[in-house]
Amino acid sequence: MVIEIDFNSDEAIYVQLMNQIIMGIATSRLQEGDPLPSVRQLADTVGINMHTVNKAYSLLRQEGFVTIDRRRGAIIAVDVDKIKALEEMKENLLVALAKGCCRNVSRSEVHDLIDEIYDEYEIDN
Incomplete structure (x- = not known):
């Protein structure tokens, strides 16, 4: 993982x-059960504070998105609570869509953008 x-x-x-790890999960570069680098290892590799x-x-x-175990460290463990995920997405989309409306972005342009993003993730739902 880079x-x-x-x-x-x-x-x-x-x-x-956080966003790069979430994108890694969404694009299947990170899978359920994959370990993340240790805090110390990632901090050293990226050049940031632990x-x-x-x-x-x-x-x-x-x-x-992850579970943390003292022995195994951080492990990818995607939460399957779809209702919670949808509520969180709605909260985030409210502001994004309001900004789009203020800039005259049409409903069809939003739908096209969402389709384009979903195509990148190859979601089969």
Whole structure:
């Protein structure tokens, strides 16, 4: 797994790390049961503080993307609670769609964009 951090980004490093792991899961580069590097190993590899990696892993655990075991470390464990996931997506989409409406983005353009993104993930649902 290759993690690339943009140190010039306004986005917090732990958020970038979380998002890249989530994208890895969505694109099947990371599978259920795959181990993530240890906090120390990832921090050294990427060149960031161990506390930053620990924060990202903890938040990924809270969101149901990983489990953390003292012996095995962080393991990909996708939460299957679909209702919770849909509610979270709705909250995130409300603002994104409002911004799009303010910029005259049409419903069909939004649908096309969603189809394009889903095609990247090769979701069979």
